[in-house]
Amino acid sequence: MTETADIIISNGRVLTLDPDAPPAEAVALSGGKIIAAGSNADIQRLRGPHTRVIDAQNGSVLPGFSENHMHLFSGAAELDHLQLTGVKGLAALTETVRTYAASRKTQKVLFGQGTDYEILGHGEGLTRRHLDEILPDQPLVVFAPDHHTAWANTSALELVGILHGANLGPGNEVVMGADGLATGELREMEAFSPLQAAGGFDRYRLGLSTGGEPDPYPDAAQWAQDIAVMRRGLAYCARHGITTVQNMDGNLYQLQLLQAIEQEDGHLPCRVQIPFHFKNFMQLEMLEKASSLAARFNSDWLSSGIVKLFYDGVIESGTAVMVEPYADKPGDRGEGLFTPESFRAVAVEADRRGLQIAVHAIGDGAVRAVLDGYEAARRENGARDSRHRIEHIEVVHPDDIARFAELGVIASMQPPHPPGCAGLPLEPTISRIGRDRWPVSYAWRTLKNAGAHICFASDWPVSPIDPLVGLKAAVTRKRWSESDPDQSFSLIEALSAYCVEGAFAEFKEDRKGMLKSGYVADVVILDRDIETVDPEHLDSVRPITTICGGHISFSV
Structure with a gap:
């Protein structure tokens, strides 16, 4: 007896990424697995009375993306932080920070993310004095995109007692100025993790900073x-x-x-x-x-x-x-x-x-x-x-x-x-x-x-x-x-x-990564045929449906 599909994705430009498979137009899913990829006509034979049919409308159908290096918990928490990607110059930085801070006056520490190493221009490094000029009375710490360097204002440095420096392990540094005080630049986790803890962000960074568990437990x-x-x-x-x-x-x-x-x-x-x-x-x-x-x-x-x-x-x-x-x-x-x-x-x-x-x-x-x-x-x-x-x-x-x-x-x-x-x-x-x-x-x-x-x-x-x-x-x-x-x-x-x-x-190439019979039903449908898109505009292509293990986890 032919297996009936739970979900059929039809009218797609199916890129199975299986080097042994011919081009396909449709994919059938059942019980959390892929049961077939083939022509629209062949896959329609697997349709039953309760099959859900998704029309891909000639968009690309791909194996679900595997994000092979990321930081889920801290990244999710940072979605609420001040986003500084693309901000250039002291004037723009000032306006962006002050606008964000206006509604957060009771927040113990303000966090910013995505600060360009040369946000002030080539050769001029960001210091606590710049940040003091922007926000003098509330602790502020902004992070470089790579999360390996941060810059803090004087209020933040004083809050955690590192204005006069700190004795840290190899590779970590509170950068000091000629005046004997911290410049505001903090290199690597030991240097800036006290500020994250002071701002209530420590649980989200524990997996990075210590690998340990929250103490006390939440x-x-x-x-x-x-x-x-x-x-x-x-x-x-x-x-x-x-x-x-x-x-x-x-x-x-x-x-x-x-x-x-x-x-x-x-x-x-x-x-x-x-x-x-x-x-x-x-x-x-x-x-x-x-x-x-x-x-x-x-x-x-x-x-x-x-x-x-x-x-x-x-x-x-x-x-x-x-x-x-x-x-x-x-x-x-x-x-x-x-x-x-x-x-x-x-x-x-x-x-x-x-x-x-x-x-x-x-x-x-x-x-x-x-x-x-x-x-x-x-x-x-x-x-x-x-x-x-x-x-x-x-x-x-x-x-x-x-x-x-x-x-x-x-x-x-x-x-x-x-x-x-x-x-x-x-x-x-x-x-x-x-x-x-x-x-x-x-x-x-x-x-x-x-x-x-x-x-x-x-x-x-x-x-x-x-x-x-x-x-x-x-x-x-x-x-x-x-x-x-x-x-x-x-x-x-x-x-x-x-x-x-x-x-x-992940040692799972026998069941993931391709649209292949018997593999897990992890699929993404894009809003157009990715192979016809100008490479310079690939980032304009959008997922319209994501399926993980046969469950629809996202749909527009």
Whole structure:
């Protein structure tokens, strides 16, 4: 007896991303799985009396997007913050901040997001004195898009007792001025996390800042508030066609929130993977917690089983670790949050436990140290299909390019991140990298050609969550110099980097990432045929329906 479909999507331009499948016009879904993709006529034979039929109206039908590196909980909470993306100049910053602050006079700390490193113009750094001029009497802290640097006014610095500096761990800094007082610039999490805590934002950042749990544990009102924030984030993902979230910060608390939503609703709007975040102050015994989370959360809807670390910071603040000094800072190579030796110990132990590892490594020195750690784990524990990951890889040393394929390491990269993409300015980043390193910067194509698995993501809220923004950035990537290699992807390559490679990164390529019989019913319908759209306008394409596990999670 022929199976009857719960949902039929017809009249579509179906991109199955299955290299063995012919072009399709329609897709049939039943019981949370894809049962067929084919012609309109063939799929209509699966229609029953209760089948829901969705007319795609010649729009593209794709596997649901896998967001392979993002920060769900903090990103959702930040939707309520002052958004400074695109704001340029002191006058515009002043007007934007004062307008936002006017209705929030009782808020203990005001937070802003998306502050350009050169918001005041090339060469003029933002300081507490600028922010004092804008808002003198209420604590204010604004964050760079990468969330690795913040700038605070004097009121904020005094609130948490760091106006006169602070003694912080490696790679973290309260930048001091010639007058012996803090300039207002705060580099990395230890420097600015006290302000986040003072402003009541600490629960949303715990997965990033410490990897620990709220202490004291949230009361009923706080729990309800956090459930609402998490729901907002999940809905925001679904609105953008996302059906899988590979979160890159985490703790048990986030898993508990997601589990509560799943139990209440029967399913989640998106499938979510939450890591255990291992910090440099932890002992190796803490990896037992990662093993515990892996065993406890192991479904296709909600899972763990991955350890996340930060090895370094970012290029813009000089906290990324480089093999050779920064081009504009002779002698400065950046300071790691781990040493090569301490990271190697973590990698060996996590790998021994069968856990996957994902490491933020932006500078080529950090990338090399992480590859060395993975190589040591393979040497000590034996080779296995570990699929360890490196996140970002903004600069890679030429000698290390082939090591990704040799060691089976996934390169997790973000198309909106290169200067010149998605509206990002070229400076100060490209000058800090230096001309000699341009050919191996954000080197997606170079790594792919060398055999590495590449998965794409946004790193939201660092960059816009919209996968269409990422697709445009990947397809239209411009070279900084004509002599640099072309790092752009074709549309199908970029789509596969989100969907197919995202599934591979989760060890789920046997059931996710393609529109294929037996695979999970994760589908997004776009408002037009994406293959006919001018690449420069890909970011104007919109999802009109998102389906996750056979459940409609978003529809216009």
